[in-house]
Amino acid sequence: MTYDNILLEQDDSVATLTINRPEKLNGLDVRTVEEMLNAVQKVRDDDAVRALIITGAGRGFSSGADLSAGGSGGGTSGRPDAGKVLETHFNPLLENMMALNVPIITAVNGPAAGAGCSIALFGDFVICAESAYFLQAFVNIGLVPDVGSTWLLPRVIGRARALEMMMLGEKVPAEKALDWGMVYRIVPDAELMDAASSLARRFASGPTRAYALIRQGIRDCMDKPLSEGLRAERQNQMHAGRTGDFAEGVQAFLQKRKAEFKGA
Incomplete structure (x- = not known):
């Protein structure tokens, strides 16, 4: 597959997947998710890769599903099925990430919202820049959290805080995310990729x-x-x-x- 919306690079035993739609704040349309799934499967099938970094280009990790691209899927009585793209695209991506045989480090720069928040938090080690924040934005447009959020967040931060994130739809800044146990480490913005790469190299030389x-x-x-x-x-x-x-x-x-x- 030729990639239009992501970059997949390899440095020795470390692969880096970069969501590369900075003009859309790395919004996740169907094509982007297809490319991400293909990249994760390539990592899975390449024994030379021993750690994976996922990050976003430009000023943010990902603003979540790209609503401007449509993709709500078919429905009945003329109503859209907003869950169809989960079944066909986002859920397979998440399952493949979880089943990967190498550690995943997510390097969160700027906002990680909606589906982007979910993907960021499914990293084994979440390193975020000081400017990063996490947002469960679904309720703000009348939807429910998805891409594994309702499965993961209560387990990570507890029911009360998960409800706060999901039902109030407010930003969780990096410092609060660290306090809540959502992330592994916060670093200055300029040091984010160096910190992620250093950890990835450690894993790449491990068992x-x-x-x-x-x-x-x-x-x-x-x-x-x-x-x-x-x-x-x-x-x-x-x-x-x-x-x-x-x-x-x-x-x-x-x-x-x-x-x-x-x-x-």
């Missing part, structure tokens, strides 16, 4: 398969009873223990040196 199992384990266990979670951990540990990185980690520990993980 990639263990990272994948950790991501999957958390997803599997969030809604399971303890007994099922324990069984999932047991299976994941079996797989992790069979990797070359585990053997290298043990040898490095015994030899009192830094491990040189290969991601295998």
Whole structure:
């Protein structure tokens, strides 16, 4: 696929996906989401990639779904189906992000609103610039939060704060987001990509398969009873223990040196 609305770049083992519609504040139309899904699948299929950064070009991460582009989908009785594009585009993107076998770092510059807020917060590590803010804007146009927001936010910040974000539709600045536990770190605007790249390089030199199992384990266990979670951990540990990185980690520990993980 040729990309018109995103950039996908690779530096050694780190891939960077940049939403590249700065004139639309990186609004997410159907084409952009299709390109993002294709890029995530490329990362999935490339064993050389061991970490992914997602960010936005220009002065913001993403203003959310591009309402000016339409795309509400068909409906009955002449009424639009605003949920259709979720089923056909946004939800597959999110599922592919969650199932990825490498860590995702989201570098949030400026506003992350609506669907852009959801995508930003689904990063494993959310690094945001001091000027960043998060906005669940759906209620302001008579819609409900989507792209995983109602699943994720109550788990991350609790029911009361999730209701505050979703029903009041007010901005959550970077400092409040950090206080609420929504983000990993805040940095000066000029240092955002350096901070994201430094963390990505750390992951790119780490035990990639263990990272994948950790991501999957958390997803599997969030809604399971303890007994099922324990069984999932047991299976994941079996797989992790069979990797070359585990053997290298043990040898490095015994030899009192830094491990040189290969991601295998």
